[in-house]
Amino acid sequence: MEFLLQLLVTMTVLFLLARLGAKLVSHFGLPGLIGEIIIGVVIANIAIGDWSLMGFLGLELPEPGEEIVESSDIYPVVYAFSELGVIFLLFTVGLETKVSDLLGSGKTALVAAILGVILPFVAGMAVVIATGGDMNNALFLAAAMVATSVGITARIIKDMYLMDTREARIIIAAAVIDDVLGMIVLAIVKGIVDSGSVSIVGVASVTLQAVLFVFAVILACKYVVPRIYDYFEDRKSKAKSSGKVPGSTNKLILAVIVCLAMAAFAEFIGLAAIIGAFLAGMLFAEHAWEWELEPKIESITSFMISFFFINVGLQVNISSLTDMSVVVIAVVVICLALVTKFIGCGYGAKLVDRNIDKSGVHIIGVGMMPRGEVGIIIASIGLASTAMSEELYAVVVLMSVATTIIAPPILSKLFRKKYAEEYKILDEDLI
Amino acid sequence: MEFLLQLLVTMTVLFLLARLGAKLVSHFGLPGLIGEIIIGVVIANIAIGDWSLMGFLGLELPEPGEEIVESSDIYPVVYAFSELGVIFLLFTVGLETKVSDLLGSGKTALVAAILGVILPFVAGMAVVIATGGDMNNALFLAAAMVATSVGITARIIKDMYLMDTREARIIIAAAVIDDVLGMIVLAIVKGIVDSGSVSIVGVASVTLQAVLFVFAVILACKYVVPRIYDYFEDRKSKAKSSGKVPGSTNKLILAVIVCLAMAAFAEFIGLAAIIGAFLAGMLFAEHAWEWELEPKIESITSFMISFFFINVGLQVNISSLTDMSVVVIAVVVICLALVTKFIGCGYGAKLVDRNIDKSGVHIIGVGMMPRGEVGIIIASIGLASTAMSEELYAVVVLMSVATTIIAPPILSKLFRKKYAEEYKILDEDLI
Numbered sequence: 001m002e003f004l005l006q007l008l009v010t011m012t013v014l015f016l017l018a019r020l021g022a023k024l025v026s027h028f029g030l031p032g033l034i035g036e037i038i039i040g041v042v043i044a045n046i047a048i049g050d051w052s053l054m055g056f057l058g059l060e061l062p063e064p065g066e067e068i069v070e071s072s073d074i075y076p077v078v079y080a081f082s083e084l085g086v087i088f089l090l091f092t093v094g095l096e097t098k099v100s101d102l103l104g105s106g107k108t109a110l111v112a113a114i115l116g117v118i119l120p121f122v123a124g125m126a127v128v129i130a131t132g133g134d135m136n137n138a139l140f141l142a143a144a145m146v147a148t149s150v151g152i153t154a155r156i157i158k159d160m161y162l163m164d165t166r167e168a169r170i171i172i173a174a175a176v177i178d179d180v181l182g183m184i185v186l187a188i189v190k191g192i193v194d195s196g197s198v199s200i201v202g203v204a205s206v207t208l209q210a211v212l213f214v215f216a217v218i219l220a221c222k223y224v225v226p227r228i229y230d231y232f233e234d235r236k237s238k239a240k241s242s243g244k245v246p247g248s249t250n251k252l253i254l255a256v257i258v259c260l261a262m263a264a265f266a267e268f269i270g271l272a273a274i275i276g277a278f279l280a281g282m283l284f285a286e287h288a289w290e291w292e293l294e295p296k297i298e299s300i301t302s303f304m305i306s307f308f309f310i311n312v313g314l315q316v317n318i319s320s321l322t323d324m325s326v327v328v329i330a331v332v333v334i335c336l337a338l339v340t341k342f343i344g345c346g347y348g349a350k351l352v353d354r355n356i357d358k359s360g361v362h363i364i365g366v367g368m369m370p371r372g373e374v375g376i377i378i379a380s381i382g383l384a385s386t387a388m389s390e391e392l393y394a395v396v397v398l399m400s401v402a403t404t405i406i407a408p409p410i411l412s413k414l415f416r417k418k419y420a421e422e423y424k425i426l427d428e429d430l431i
Numbered sequence: 432m433e434f435l436l437q438l439l440v441t442m443t444v445l446f447l448l449a450r451l452g453a454k455l456v457s458h459f460g461l462p463g464l465i466g467e468i469i470i471g472v473v474i475a476n477i478a479i480g481d482w483s484l485m486g487f488l489g490l491e492l493p494e495p496g497e498e499i500v501e502s503s504d505i506y507p508v509v510y511a512f513s514e515l516g517v518i519f520l521l522f523t524v525g526l527e528t529k530v531s532d533l534l535g536s537g538k539t540a541l542v543a544a545i546l547g548v549i550l551p552f553v554a555g556m557a558v559v560i561a562t563g564g565d566m567n568n569a570l571f572l573a574a575a576m577v578a579t580s581v582g583i584t585a586r587i588i589k590d591m592y593l594m595d596t597r598e599a600r601i602i603i604a605a606a607v608i609d610d611v612l613g614m615i616v617l618a619i620v621k622g623i624v625d626s627g628s629v630s631i632v633g634v635a636s637v638t639l640q641a642v643l644f645v646f647a648v649i650l651a652c653k654y655v656v657p658r659i660y661d662y663f664e665d666r667k668s669k670a671k672s673s674g675k676v677p678g679s680t681n682k683l684i685l686a687v688i689v690c691l692a693m694a695a696f697a698e699f700i701g702l703a704a705i706i707g708a709f710l711a712g713m714l715f716a717e718h719a720w721e722w723e724l725e726p727k728i729e730s731i732t733s734f735m736i737s738f739f740f741i742n743v744g745l746q747v748n749i750s751s752l753t754d755m756s757v758v759v760i761a762v763v764v765i766c767l768a769l770v771t772k773f774i775g776c777g778y779g780a781k782l783v784d785r786n787i788d789k790s791g792v793h794i795i796g797v798g799m800m801p802r803g804e805v806g807i808i809i810a811s812i813g814l815a816s817t818a819m820s821e822e823l824y825a826v827v828v829l830m831s832v833a834t835t836i837i838a839p840p841i842l843s844k845l846f847r848k849k850y851a852e853e854y855k856i857l858d859e860d861l862i
Contacts, residue, residue, distance in 0.1 A: 007511055008518075008695035008704060015688045019681075077511040080438055087439075250450075252733060257446045264439035273439060299683060299730040 040313015094281015149372020471744015525712015580803020
């Protein structure tokens with residue numbers, strides 16, 4: 001099929017199926033993103049003889065370790081949309097995170113994040129070593145189990161309009177710290193696997209970069225942004241007095257440029273792109289409402305984010321699950337992934353803040369469970385460097401998808417129970 | 432560079448340069464899109480030794496006739512954004528075109544469009560035959576000179592908030608008819624070149640499809656859409672009385688799905704995708720305001736449309752202009768392209784509607800001049816089927832770009848002059 005026609009057909013089918021999937025699961029009280037992931041799994045596994053739906057949609061994935069551009073026709077475009085979607089999603093989460101608020105729930109989130117990194121890492125190492133795997137596999141599985149995918153939890157919280165609850169703030173802050181810690185763990189693991197020894201300089205450099213980046217943004221929020229804002233307000237009032245009407249599209253483009261630039265910078269220095277996007281959002285947080293940034297960015301996000309969840313589903317190849325020992329290891333890893341985050345983050349938060357009640361512990365513990373794309377990304381780095389076996393890669397993908405599917409409905413029930421009275425708005429949509 | 436990093440770097444650089452380009456030309460009173468096209472030309476031609484900016488940005492274009500996917504890294508993504516951008520732009524133009532209004536300016540637009548097709552076609556044939564070219568080249572140049580790129584004119588009109596003027600309505604309606612006629616001409620030319628004779632069945636079939644498509648949408652606007660709308664209103668009032676809040680994101684997704692599906696359908700039956708998008712917009716036109724569709728689609732459009740104009744600029748390879756005879760033919764073709772549309776459309780409109788004054792004739796004539804991407808697309812089809820020479824392809828690209836660059840500033844001056852009093856809003860933006 002010609003590229004443009006293929007693009008339009010693929011886009012139409014994906015949007016339509018994503019909408020249907022989201023609608024379908026909403027009848028069971030599940031958030032739409034689970035429907036989108038399931039749609040991805042279904043698309044990836046529908047095939048009759050030589051014909052496959054993936055092939056029809058021009059979505060054949062790259063082989064593990066292969067470059068994205070080596071995949072077929074439309075997949076690089078879908079991948080680009082999915083990455084930009086999650087980047088803009090984290091940007092909108094950042095828009096709702098004011099520096100003052102973040103620092104407020106800082107210590108609790110920090111301890112929750114650190115315990116939520118140590119426990120899964122130790123558990124991951126233990127599983128591989130207990131089943132006779134080598135050190136490289138153990139390190140990469142451990143690193144993949146560390147990462148929290150804040151995107152998925154953030155969407156649930158946003159869909160339920162619960163951004164203002166204490167639990168939500170702790171989860172988001174802890175997940176962001178977690179992402180930074182996860183990247184540091186990845187850097188350490190890569191360093192050990194690549195060189196055969198722990199590189200102190202490498203570890204220190206990644207840690208320093210991440211801390212400096214976050215610190216610079218916090219300083220900018222306090223001292224630089226207010227001045228820039230005053231400058232624009234000044235221009236605006238001058239323009240108004242001379243009868244001009246300022247364009248609001250420009251602020252959107254400015255926000256998009258800053259978001260992309262900081263995501264690119266984060267990716268460039270070896271952190272995840274989404275960390276840069278989140279921090280960029282924080283820069284605009286104080287004035288997002290006045291600039292009407294949120295509804296505009298949200299239109300773009302809602303256009304692209306479905307591709308992210310479909311893409312998570314596309315990674316699952318059901319036919320690879322014929323080896324029973326792989327299935328057993330997968331089940332063990334999934335259970336450990338759930339339990340270690342639950343205890344590490346939930347009770348980690350309670351260690352610091354005694355005021356968090358039992359339901360709060362549960363919400364934080366479950367909210368930190370989804371590994372989403374971060375685990376898969378780490379596993380694919382391991383696979384590309386041939387440090388990780390194909391079977392363990394499949395296990396990590398399953399673990400990432402399972403934690404991503406299991407946590408949201410529990411989280412949404414816990415939230416609904418705790419905030420039953422304040423919570424009047426249904427997350428079920430009407431069309 | 433790794434795909435994701437390359438994507439983010441390219442996106443950031445393109446957005447930033449597009450913004451700078453738009454800002455720069457606005458000081459000369461030119462619309463932003465010209466700045467974006469110039470940025471595209473500059474990007475395409477900056478190279479130091481083996482290093483090129485295009486290469487750095489991962490934007491190496493496919494060879495003429497080659498598939499898009501055979502180009503490098505990021506170009507398929509940029510191409511996808513540019514095509515989706517122009518599709519959503521035409522969708523928003525459709526949103527502002529109510530069926531009743533379109534039928535009102537119908538006859539004038541029809542005559543303007545038909546004369547605006549015949550004159551450039553005859554001129555195109557004449558040039559090639561006069562310079563000793565063969566019939567195939569003559570037919571394809573003629574077809575490329577026929578198409579009007581409504582996207583460019585539409586953006587100027589929208590930027591100047593002049594959608595409600597009579598001239599704007601005639602231009603948009605004529606350009607849409609023109610697109611349909613242009614596609615029919617292309618089908619005829621392809622038929623003649625491929626088979627060596629005029630296929631009556633082929634011509635009749637394309638014509639019938641196009642007319643049926645438009646007719647079906649007009650009927651749907653009159654009889655089907657009001658019922659669907661009433662159904663949704665009914666559900667909404669029921670939902671409200673039971674305390675639910677309907678989601679507005681769903682309407683955006685619904686609109687996007689319909690837009691993409693109709694664009695895909697139009698492309699599939701051999702019309703241009705943008706015709707489908709325009710007609711999809713018309714379906715929603717009556718209720719676009721209530722559903723708040725316009726600001727949401729516009730956020731998506733403003734995010735993507737810069738890529739379209741940059742992409743137009745990227746097609747221009749300045750170093751190919753070393754052969755003087757090619758330059759001379761290019762200049763002649765550009766002049767003819769401008770004059771034939773000006774006379775055909777401007778005075779064609781006046782033939783039907785005597786009330787159009789001299790400034791109205793000029794606005795319509797100039798507004799129909801830009802060939803934009805449509806001419807380039809037709810030429811690339813000719814090149815792919817080896818019916819068109821590489822030199823003539825370069826001429827068509829130049830003609831498309833030149834008409835696209837020359838017409839907008841003149842149009843914007845003519846509009847400004849005519850609507851000086853009503854026209855209080857500056858199109859110059861503030862950031």
